[in-house]
Amino acid sequence: MSLEEILVAQLKVQPMYREQILQAQQGDDKVSKVRNRVNTKIETPFQIANDGVLILGRHMYMPKNKIIN
Numbered sequence: 001m002s003l004e005e006i007l008v009a010q011l012k013v014q015p016m017y018r019e020q021i022l023q024a025q026q027g028d029d030k031v032s033k034v035r036n037r038v039n040t041k042i043e044t045p046f047q048i049a050n051d052g053v054l055i056l057g058r059h060m061y062m063p064k065n066k067i068i069n
Contacts, residue, residue, distance in 0.1 A: 021060050022053050028063035 025031040031054055037044045038054075046056050054061045 024063050025054055
């Protein structure tokens with residue numbers, strides 16, 4: 001397997017996990033509170049990415065006790 005094949009495989013897999021994290025975030029009360037802070041421009045280090053995922057810097061927030069298959 002060449003380096004190019006490995007990179008292509010990573011690009012195809014990543015969006016699936018990101019979508020699962022977004023779904024896990026949608027049902028979490030803590031995420032809702034942080035989203036409200038971001039949306040009302042209250043100072044917070046969190047941001048909402050273009051696809052709706054709550055992030056802190058380059059890290060996606062994963063709610064506690066949420067399982068990703």
